Structure formats: structure tokens, C-alpha cells
Amino acid sequence: MAIEGSSTEPREKRIRLGMVGGGSGAFIGGVHRMAARLDDHFELVAGALSSTPEKAKASGLELGLDPSRTYSDFKEMAIREAKLKNGIEAVAIVTPNHVHYEAAKEFLKRGIHVICDKPLTSTLPNARKLKKIADESDALFVLTHNYTGYPMVRQAREMVLNGDLGPIRLVQMEYPQDWLTENIEQSGQKQASWRTDPARSGAGGSTGDIGTHAYNLGAFVSGLELEELAADLDSFVEGRALDDNAHVMMRFKAKDGQRAKGMLWCSQVAPGNENGLMVRVYGTKGGIEWVQKDPNYLWYTPFGEPKRLITRAGAGASGAAARVSRIPSGHPEGYLEGFANIYSEAARAIYAKRKGEKLDPAVIYPTINDGLKGMMFVDACVQSSKRNGAWIKV
Amino acid sequence: MAIEGSSTEPREKRIRLGMVGGGSGAFIGGVHRMAARLDDHFELVAGALSSTPEKAKASGLELGLDPSRTYSDFKEMAIREAKLKNGIEAVAIVTPNHVHYEAAKEFLKRGIHVICDKPLTSTLPNARKLKKIADESDALFVLTHNYTGYPMVRQAREMVLNGDLGPIRLVQMEYPQDWLTENIEQSGQKQASWRTDPARSGAGGSTGDIGTHAYNLGAFVSGLELEELAADLDSFVEGRALDDNAHVMMRFKAKDGQRAKGMLWCSQVAPGNENGLMVRVYGTKGGIEWVQKDPNYLWYTPFGEPKRLITRAGAGASGAAARVSRIPSGHPEGYLEGFANIYSEAARAIYAKRKGEKLDPAVIYPTINDGLKGMMFVDACVQSSKRNGAWIKV
């Protein structure tokens, strides 16, 4: 069984990685580093971990970076690293949303691959501009819609593609959380502070932060394209500028002659839901259900037969799941492993680039196009809600 | 522990019950009979079990009815039984929807209590008329929104009323099924046949058959009043006249100064969902979740504390749940027991009527008002969907 997950590339060829953001106190930066490390495809060698010089320096020291490659300005890092003989080949951008555009631009235009957190940018115009830049760059752009890295999500997608469910009629997505049930942004909680701030997050609150994940996941698994949506957004917590709950109805483009619809609920004010991402897809021949908090399971129900619980790496697990599994069934993999799969897929793409080889079509990672779609989803949600739930084409 | 559930009324005083509909081959008629029997408050003594005389007769014989009290015409039954010295005191109406109005009218105007299946009628105008008739009658009108009879649903409602969740912000309802995934109505399946027929069901398909249950449950538990809704209905199965899937966004009337919203999904084409009724309610202080297929459990999450799994008759079960429980915790009660609770509540109300006593306020059962609200919900869904999801006041 080739389920070790460790790199089979000789060590000197590990990808030299830089990071923008992710200094001490950050959440997602540490996740990116663990994800990059797990399969040993990357080596973190440079960072603009904070825009505050002292913090950047201290954080770099903590992570064992060479002080000469610890920056407080991402542009400076892009310029210098691009000139170094062993400069970074890829950069992870893990800042609040409003920095993504400027940072990604600097690296992309210097041919440095970008691995960027979602949502793509804080504004739709910037997203469109970034798409143009990425399309013109020779460098790769990878968006960390990490939930698509879970093996059973891969399997779900493969089953839909294989027609196991028949033409798809329904996609039900939800992503409830509870951490913003109270106004913690006013008491200085750092994560809450920027995520509820339009200047740093953009026009979408829960829609941008988690709604984009749910939408991306529904589209990824179902293989459907969103056509239009009607949304009712709300900011339940007093004084909050961005939405903390969204109810969305969706219509997808018909596929295989089958009309399809869906619903999406995302919320940050639903007590008892820690990170309740879930997707359910129903076709004419069967249904599937996947719940993020129990990620090693995939429910599959061929119509008229008993429900089947497919487990990661277990009986019934498909090739698509096995490709991104490390350990046997019954030994649960989690969020970091799924996240690491995005990094490892990126690594495979970068290796192919290095060698000028064609990328194995089995390799999948979210791209600038997914990022742009996410921004269009947020924009449509906001527009629809302003127009009292009118249907908005995306 | 007074959890026996058996009647404490001496036997001669059991309520004499008639039934309209429910002849052989029916589904819900048998359910009503078992529900009526479980706690021994009722005795079935007459029936218009079918409009086909032979079938009515045979069905009556099967059930051990006195042949002289086996009718093929409900009106005749109403007239004759009203005159008998020991005529029926109450009647259960368990026909397809389009018969409810005419049947209920005949009994109500003769002072015979009506226990009627949902939805109330097949048209909104008839529902309004029936409400008038019921309001003017001295007889009781009980609608079998049976899911409100489950002990943990009672507890959920009590917890919301007690303020355990704080003011309510969100009510998420769903009721997916899969039995109409294919066009079985055309192959003569009896249940499918009338439930997909506008003439017998009314304007709503899934919305009428199960959406009303989900809406009723959400309103029952949350204590909120629906203000307006936006719906997107669909008939996914070719040739089907009524909706088999509905996506609905809702806005409730503010309560305790708190704005509240919700979503409802009902479907009969979601493979793997047998009878997936679920309600989740979230307030500023906590959340609850109840799933019909596992009805003895109630999840309760006070914000910032671990989730608690409250079990029927177990530690943490409230008085409202205990009132309608028969057996100790860990010994599951099911659908029939919940249904029987509606019958037993009706019995308590009838006993109070008999004696001219004031009804114990703890006794709860769905009334004509719930029935009318259900019909307004269906009507609003249909109107909104026709107008491309415009918000419709109810």
C-alpha cells in the first residue's frame, strides 16, 4: 500500500516556500505550515510573517527562519527572493482577505507560485484583476479551499462523475458555526475583529468566510455550475457590519438534461455548531451525505437499497480517495490531513512544472477560477439580499 | 411514577369513536386506530371506512364493528350517530385531503368532536370556512400534527418558552423523503396516486403533505409566528403535477424584540431520506436540535457549554416531556406513541368538556388554527413560487 503520504522526491528538491502573514497569534498560518510539512514536499525558508517589523522578526526566529530572509514587507520579499539563487519557488499567503490581492500580484508577476487562503480577495473587482494576472502568469495559483482535500469529498465527487447518483437534482449545503453568537469583536478577539470588518474582510461576513467554502464544496462534489441565487442575509448581533447568517436558494445550470436546485445556509450565530460544514447531493438514482466534523465517513444511498457507510481507505473507498489517504481505515485522518492534501497536490503540480511535464489529470486543486466564483457568490448574495431576495445571476 | 399511559377513567366512560376513511389498504387509518387504542381512552364503534359500500362493510367487519354502524356515507353516519343514544362522541377523519372539509362540517355542526388528519383541507377557502364552522361549534377540532406529540418536542417547546435559549433568531426546518423519487403514481401505488393529484391533495404536493408538518413543528417549538416567506417549488419528476421539492426562506414576527428567520426544505425526491423531519432552533443563549427518526433524543447546547443529549424520561427531561411519556428512559417510544399522545390529549379535552371543567393548561393539541396556518403556508409557497420567489405575507 502506497499510503505513506511522504514525499518520494529526494530531499534536496523539496519546494522552497515563503509565507506572507501567519505571525504569532495567527490561526491559519500555523495550519498552512503544518499542512505544508506533513508530506514533506515543502521547506519554509522565508517569510513576511507580519507587517510589524519586530513581530515579523520574532516570528521568523520562532520558526527557525534565516534572519536575512525574514521580511516585514511582502513586496520586498517578492523582489529579493525572485533574485536569490535559491529563492522561494512558492509563497503561501495567509493574511486577512484585503491583503491577498496585492500580495498575490507581486509574486505571480515574478513567476513565484502562489498558495493563497480563501476568499480570493476582499472585492470582486480585485478578484477579476487577479484572475487576469494569474492567467497571464506562468506561475500556479492554488486557493486553499481545503475541504476539497478530504478523501471522502474526493470520493463523493468521483461517484457523481461516475453517474452513481444519476443526473443531479439537489445540492443542499450548510455551514453553521457559533463562535460569533456574541459580539466578541468588540472585546478585541483578533480573529473576530478582522473577520467582521468590511475593510479587511470585504462585503461578505459569514458568506465570505464560510459560505464560500460551502458553495465551493457543493459545486466541487456535484459538478454543477451555479446560475442564479436568491439570498436573505442578516447581521443578528447588534452593531455587526457584516452578515453573520445567510439563507440562500440556488438554481444551477441544467446538466445531462436535468434541472438542479439547492439551498445554502451559513451562520456564525448558531449555538452548538462548532464547524458544521455539510453537503448532501441527490440525483435520480441515489444520494450522498458528507459531514466535515466526521470526515472519514461518506453516506451513500443508492435509491431503493440500504444506506451504505463508506469509510476512508475502507471497503468501498475509491481510487480518488485512496490517492489522498495516508493511513488505513479506522485510523481517522482530520482537517490537517485534508489541508495537507491541497499542499501536496500543489506540490505535484509544481514538480510537473519544474520538469515541464504534463500534470497527472488525477491531481486536483482549487484554482483562481474557484476563487473568482466564490467572490461572485458573495457579491450575488449581498446584491440579492439588498434587493430583498431577488434572483441574481452569477 | 405515573408513566403508565393507561387511562385512569373507568372503562364505561371510554370515548365512543367513529372513523371516516381508513378502510383496508389505507395507511393512516390504521395508525389512527392504534393511536386511539394505545392509552385506552377511545372505543371505535362506528365507521364510514370507505365510500364503496362493499369495502366499507368488509372493513367494518374486519375491525369488529357492529354492521348496523358501518356506513358508506359519512353524512349518513353523522346524522344517524347524532341521534343514537350511545352514538359516537368523536370522529376521526382520515381520508384524502379533499374530503376533510365536507366530512368535518357534518360532524362539527352536530356537536361531534372531530379529530382530523392534516393538511386541514385541499383548498384555502375551504380551510377558512371550516375555521368559521369550528369556531361556532361547541365540538372540539383536533388536527393530527402528530409530531407535536413526541415528548422531546414538548420539551423543546418548553425550553424555548422558559427562555433557556434566549430570544430566538433562527428556525431551521427540514423534511426530506425519497419515496417519490420515481414516478410511482403512474404505476398505481395508492398513496402516491392521491398525494400527487391536485384534485385530491390540493395545490401543494410535498408542501402540503410534509411541508406543513415541518412548518407546524418549527412554529410549535419556537413559539414564533410566520410573517412572510419566499419559496422555490419544483416538480422534479416528469409528469408530476404537484411540487415534490420545496426550498423556502422565512421571516418570522419579531418576539422579545428579536428578529427571527428560518429556512425550510421539504422533498420527496431525496434518496436515502425515509422520513427525515428535523428542527433546529437557535437563540442568543443556546440551541436545540430534534430529529424525528431518533425521537427520544433532544440535543441542547447552552452557548459556551458542552452539548447535552437529553433523553426522554431520562435525566434532564422536563415535566412537559414526562406528562406524555409512558415508559422509562432507554426504552424507546416511537411514532405511534407520539401520535397516541395527540389522541390522549384530545381525550383529556373531551373529558373536560363532558364534565364542564376547565381544561388543564398543560394539555396541548393542534387546533383548527394550526390547520388554517398550514393552508396559508401552502398557499404562500405556491404563490411565491409562481412569482419567482417573491416574498409573500401570510
Add this chain to the structure above:
Amino acid sequence: MAIEGSSTEPREKRIRLGMVGGGSGAFIGGVHRMAARLDDHFELVAGALSSTPEKAKASGLELGLDPSRTYSDFKEMAIREAKLKNGIEAVAIVTPNHVHYEAAKEFLKRGIHVICDKPLTSTLPNARKLKKIADESDALFVLTHNYTGYPMVRQAREMVLNGDLGPIRLVQMEYPQDWLTENIEQSGQKQASWRTDPARSGAGGSTGDIGTHAYNLGAFVSGLELEELAADLDSFVEGRALDDNAHVMMRFKAKDGQRAKGMLWCSQVAPGNENGLMVRVYGTKGGIEWVQKDPNYLWYTPFGEPKRLITRAGAGASGAAARVSRIPSGHPEGYLEGFANIYSEAARAIYAKRKGEKLDPAVIYPTINDGLKGMMFVDACVQSSKRNGAWIKV
């Protein structure tokens, strides 16, 4: 679908039932009455509900019994009812264990069918004597090992019989509860009081009260015969005379050339377990798992395939399950319905007796033999534990 569960026998032929025990304050008496009522095969017409005359009378009145058929002495009831033209045809014995033998004897020898709660008796010698009496009587003896009445237990048994699991190797049984975690018998709790009293319960505490259920269930599903066991019993609560926890290792007689073993754990001092009866059976080709608190589900795992969740009356449910199901899948049935199945199976056997017909082999109910085996199990547990866990043949 013949899933109504209601009797198809004309009413005048309902079986006339008497009851011994089950006066007010009892638990299991009410359960028996609801179970007898649900499918309408029985009519309770006489009772020796208590040995205290006033209580017997009051309880009879409460239940609507004719005062002339309310007794305070079961022997008197047996004598008189045997002589009445419309005397009882069957009697339910729902007293504490030590009364079973004497009561059952009186009815059996007068040709009155006995439906008796478990365990069979309070002593093994009495169990043997009762077996002899039952074998010689023309009347039926039905033991309410009610858990074998659950539809999915029937299906599990059928699957084993069909060879779906291959020859059986392992039977794992458990039945943890927590209600005797503290010494509530000393504070006068009625149920705890007699169940922890050797004079009324017999030599087994948890082993007799719940261990017999678990053992019976394991044997019922697996079709295996116990050969020997080794047990370690304990009374964890100070001052308790009978075991409140038992660990048991088992060896079954080989079947189909396959050696089989098992384990049984029963406990009344395991906090968090309300009524945790569970059985798991593993063969060379697959495994099954059934958990009483979620009785509508049966896990089935053919080796090397994904786990399947079979639901009562759902896809994959077998004929054996359908026979004893009343309502569609997704509409949960519970403990009372399973209990009612034992009563309805008894009714079918009594109907066959009345008519002198051969009993449909599909009809299954626990008999005197199961009762004797249960007593031998308890005895073996007690003997083994006294001899420090030595293996005892049964």
C-alpha cells in the same frame, strides 16, 4: 401493505385476558397492558392485580374491570375463571419473580394460556418443575423476552439463519444500565426494592433481571446453544445482596463445524447507560450489530464491503422484519411495539389452538424452554462466580 398491525379477527373473538400483578405503582404491568392492546387481539377482563384486597379492587376499578372479576388471590381467579362460560383464555403474570411459579402453575393446570414475565422463576428447581407442568399442559406458555419482538432483531436472526454471516464465531452481548448506581433500594424505591431482594428476585440480580435478556437475545439471533460459561459477579454497591454487575465469558456448542465464543456484560451501576442492551454477532462472512435504544436500525457488514444500515421496513428489510412491522420506514417503532409483537405472536398461536390449526412456522415467541435456559444461565453465573470464575457447563 399489510402493515397495519390491527387484528384481522372479528372483534367478538378477541382473546379474554386476565392479569396477575400490575396494580398501581407497578411498571411492567402497564407495559403488558399497552402491548396487549396495541394490535387489538386481547381484551383485559379479569385481574388479581394485587395481593392487597383494597389495592386489587382500586386497581381493577381504574382499569375498568368488572368488580366481580377483580381478585386479590390468583388461585381464586384461576379456579373461578376456569369455570366461567366466558372466563379468561389467557393470563399475563407480571409479578415479581418469586410469584411466577405458583401463579403459572395454577393457570397452566386449568388449561389457561400463560404469558409470563421473565426471568421464569426465582429458583432453578421451580423452573424445572414449571417446565414439566408446561410441557404436560395443553395451554401455551409464552415468556416475554420482549426484545426478541423487535423487527430488526427478527431480521438479524433471519440473516444468520440464511447464512449471510457464514458460520458464527463470536457473539458479544451487553446490557448496561445505571439506575442502581446508588443504594436506592434502601430509600424504598419499589422497583429497586424487590429487584435487589433474593427472596423475591432469586439468586441473580443484574444477571436475572437483564443478563437473561442479553443472553436470550444473543442466543436468539445467533442460533447458538451455550455450552459453558465463566463469570465474575460483583455487588458494587455496599449492602446489596445480589449482583449488580457481571462479566461473563461464554463458549457455545459448535455449529456448522464452527467453534463459537462470546462475552456478556450486564451492569446496573454504569452511569450514562439507561438501557444499553446491544448484541453483535460475527461470522466468517460478515457481522451484524443491533442496539436496543435505536431499535429501528440494524448494521450489517458483509466482510470486505461497506457497512450497511438496514432500517425497519426500509430497503433491505426482510420478510421476518416486515411481518412484525406496523408503519413505514423512517417512522420509528419502539419498545412497546416490540413488546406488542410478543403478544400478537401469542395471539396467533392461541387462534391456531382455538381452531386446531397448525401454527404458521413464521410465528415466533419465547417459550418455557427459553425460560429454563435463562434460569440455567443465572445459576451457572452464580456458581461460576462462587468458584472464582471456573467454567460451568449449562
Add this chain to the structure above:
Amino acid sequence: MAIEGSSTEPREKRIRLGMVGGGSGAFIGGVHRMAARLDDHFELVAGALSSTPEKAKASGLELGLDPSRTYSDFKEMAIREAKLKNGIEAVAIVTPNHVHYEAAKEFLKRGIHVICDKPLTSTLPNARKLKKIADESDALFVLTHNYTGYPMVRQAREMVLNGDLGPIRLVQMEYPQDWLTENIEQSGQKQASWRTDPARSGAGGSTGDIGTHAYNLGAFVSGLELEELAADLDSFVEGRALDDNAHVMMRFKAKDGQRAKGMLWCSQVAPGNENGLMVRVYGTKGGIEWVQKDPNYLWYTPFGEPKRLITRAGAGASGAAARVSRIPSGHPEGYLEGFANIYSEAARAIYAKRKGEKLDPAVIYPTINDGLKGMMFVDACVQSSKRNGAWIKV
């Protein structure tokens, strides 16, 4: 929140690690490498990855090791690395069991810390000898009973220590698997081959491979010491030399004046169980339950209160769990993260050694003592089973 999990030690101080075993085709070697890498405390710099020179060389190349530090003989590695200026400080031993003793000995006596897979050795005498060697060595000996690294297992232990459950009465352990249901060792499956071979595994089959894990976990969480056990082992698969199923009854040393007992079931022939490790502990005041396949949850039931579901890093999670958590609640961590916690605890102990500091008492890892206890458990199981389940003191 300090939940990043990344090392806060500057990079040059990462611990230089060697590995014995774990060449291509191995399972647990890759797991150890990922576990060592996740938190960035270790750097793999040398290896005797296989005893076959070509395979050792190729495997080293694959992992990016310096060819001069790729060995095919662990003794040679120990000798040379001990002399190198930057030789390894620690070694991971991930071979089949029969190699553990010889390998560990060579490193321990040269002052190189050992991180060794379980069970400790293949024979009890070797285990005793190794304990002596480890006790005399200045180097650390860490046994990878990795399940004790799961955060919720840490919490469970802490809760027991805090007295939340009261004095402990019961410890129920189980570890069913199904991968050896058929005789795959004869078809050359590498893992099956050595694990069913007495020469390489030792006297215990399932008892050594997984029973030791279950026993270690039960002891870890409950804080109890095993006093004696009675076991019934079996080899259900024809031709198998070692046990593939074990039923064990246990008696623990009394603690806090409370007698305690337990049961352990381990099996490799229970279809449907992938890796079903579970532990349940019951005291006079409450119970807990933890299931390895869903490791982020801990059920806690204070007696007489509703069950609580405590989630890793969620509300109710304790300090002991937080110490070894990396990401927020609702973002599942898995097997590798738990395994990595053992490595990171080892790292903390090694750092303290380096600095001559006293180790933070919060740091917990399994030691040579746990290893010896595991071997005594296996030995007692085998002895007891040979003597037909007699109680054996350990």
C-alpha cells in the same frame, strides 16, 4: 491561542532522529515519520530502514537521507552515529517486535534516546532485560502507545484524576478489527505475515498487537493497576498459530477503597470493525466513553444528569486536552495528530534533558514501564488461556 503545535524551538535545535525499520512497504514507519514531522521538533537524518542493503539504500534515497548515513545494520548505525559530532540524538524503532530488544539495547547503551513501537519486545524475558537496560541508561525510552496521545484521552484521564467520576468501579475495553477474518497471511500480505508469526510477533497475536493498546488505554485513563486476569484466547482462522481473538476478565487493585473490575475484548476477526478501539470507565459518580474512530468526542455522564458530549478544543475541553490540540473545535484532528503528540511530548522531554531542566509534569508519554506491563498482560493472557481461563496475577 497557543494551539499551533509548531515547535517554538529555533530550527537548529531540532532533534536529530534516526530510524530502524520503516523501509518501503512498511506501514508504521511512515506513520512515525509523519508524526515526527508534524510539529517540527525532529529532523530525520539517518536510517537503518531495512536489513536488506539495497532496500535500505533505496529507501534512504527516497526519504532524502545522506547516503553516508544510510545503514543496513542498526548496530553499525548505533556505533557510528554515537561517534559523529552531529550524530542522532534519538532513534525510532519501527521494526517487527522481535527486533525491538536488540535494537533498543544498542542505542540505549550509547545514550541515544529510543522511541519504540509497541509491544515492547517479543518475549517477556527480553522485556524485563530491556527494562533493566533502560533504567540504567541516561537516555529516554518512549513507547508509542499512540492512543494515549489523543487529546480527549488526556482529558478522560484528567477527569478521572480530578475525581469527576468518583472512585472507579468498572473499566470496559475493546479493540475489534476485521482485517484477519480470512487467512491473508498465507497469501503473502506483509503486515499479516509477521503479525501472525510467533517468531516475529511473540506469544500474543491480537493480544500483543492490539490488546496491549486497549489495556494500556484502560489503565491510562482509569489510573488503575491490573491485579489479575482470566482469559480465553482463540485462533479462529484455521492454521493460524497466534490468537486472533481474546476475551479477558480483569480485576484491578483497589483504589480509594474501591474494588474495580473490567473486561477486555480484542479481535481481528470481527467483520465491520476497522479499528474499533474503545474505552468506557464508570465510577460511583459518573461515566465516560471514548471511541477511537471518532476521537474528537468524549462522552461524559455525571450520574443523574444528561449526557454531555465534550469536543476537542470545544466548550468543556480541559487543559490536558488543550495542551495537545492544534486547531479549533469542529476541525477534527486524527490518528496522526495523536501519534505526533507522543513525539512532541518526547521532544519536550529531550529538550529538558539537553538543558538539564526538570521536566514539566504535564508532559506525559508511555515509558518502558508501560511496555513491560503490556508484555506481562500478554503473558498472563496466554498463561490463563492455557490453563482454561484460570486467574493469573500480573
